[in-house]
Amino acid sequence: MSVLVIAEIDTHGLKTATRSAISAAAQLGGEVHVLLAGENIQGIALQAKEIKGLSKILVADSPEYAQGIAENLSPLVRQLAADYQTIVAAATSFGKNLLPRVAALLDVAMVSEVTQILAPRRFVRPIYAGNLNATVAAPVGQLVLTIRPTTFAPAELQGGAAEVVAVASTGDAGKARFVSRELAVSDRPELATAKVVISGGRSLGSKEAFHATLTPLAEQLGAAIGATRAAVDSGMAPNDWQVGQTGTVIAPELYIAFGVSGAAQHVGGIKDAKIIVAVNTDPDAPIFKVADYGLVADLFTVIPALQSALKG
Incomplete structure (x- = not known):
């Protein structure tokens, strides 16, 4: 079955951490699909379709997803999950907030902070604050993963020709609302990807x-x-x-x-x-x-x- 990667986006497009998640997903076997959820994101979808290794991009374009609120996104992922063996996201604040909710809704196993994929159901992840690495085997069934983006090279921006498909919104869950956001404006590189x-x-x-x-x-x-x-x-x-x-x-x-x-x-x-x-x-x-x-x-x-x- 295919692998679904949950994309993290901003005003500039797809975040680099998501491209690392795409690279990791490609190692699991099967087609790699990406879910883009946001508002007025058709331009981002057109850019993302060129990413190497992607077969399909699911676009959920609706105001409920504009701020990336996990309470609104998790029902959407749950609705799409039946077609996928594995659901993947980068282990960023976004992914760490969303995927545990998805795993709970699906009542399936989750493996977090994956740093190496040994087989489709065998992974390496850090334990004890990174002092040891554990090899874990996931049980049979659907699987939810967060991957550490620093250990997987980002997928190339060119070379792909993914199909773009619109998906319906699941609406506002009514459990959280966006109040405000303070953005730090800086000419310096982003912390997660800086050299x-x-x-x-x-x-x-x-x-x-x-x-x-x-x-x-x-x-x-x-x-x-x-x-x-x-x-x-x-x-x-x-x-x-x-x-x-x-x-x-x-x-x-x-x-x-x-x-x-x-x-x-x-x-x-x-x-x-x-x-x-x-x-x-x-x-x-x-x-x-x-x-x-x-x-x-x-x-x-x-x-x-x-x-x-x-x-x-």
Whole structure:
């Protein structure tokens, strides 16, 4: 049977994490279909049909889906699920919110945060904050998966010719309503897909110091800015900057941690980075155990020196 991928979209189109989910779905065997749900999304559908590996795009174009509310989307997925052996989404905030609801509605097994597909029903996923990898076998029957997008290459944007099919809306479930959204506008890359990420911990001291210290360096490096859970909880950085298993899991080419101690959930979210650099005054900080390069020094001394060196 076919595999259904639930797409995550924004004003720019299909998110990169969804293309990673498409690549993962292709490894399961059978045709790969994508569900696009939103409002006025025909343009996105026309772009998505070119993605390599897709056979069909199901388009649910209705106001109820404009904000991606999981309470409205889950009945739609449930309605379509009968035609699919497996339902897949990326393990982003969107996917983590939606697919457990879908699995509950279908009363089927779910495997989350898949990092490797060994067979159509055998997967590898991290446990104990990423300190161990478990191989799990799913029971017979329909299956719901979230995949970690950093471990699967995004499907190519060209080379496909998927059929586009409209599907009917299931309406407003009446369980939640959209109130408002605050969007951070930045010229820097998105945290989840950035090639370079710099992050800071609570030791930066204050919200003002956090931004004043890290923002100029991020602009020089063309980097995204991340933060530890402690920094976010203390109000120094916004929630969408949180890096770790309880935030955003990343796999940049370069990750630089300033004043980050290295809590288990944070390390679990950065372990796929190609190169990890840590700067901390504590030589026993756990972050040094996973860092490729470590510097025991004051970040307020290191960052200005690094900025000066980058200027040449």
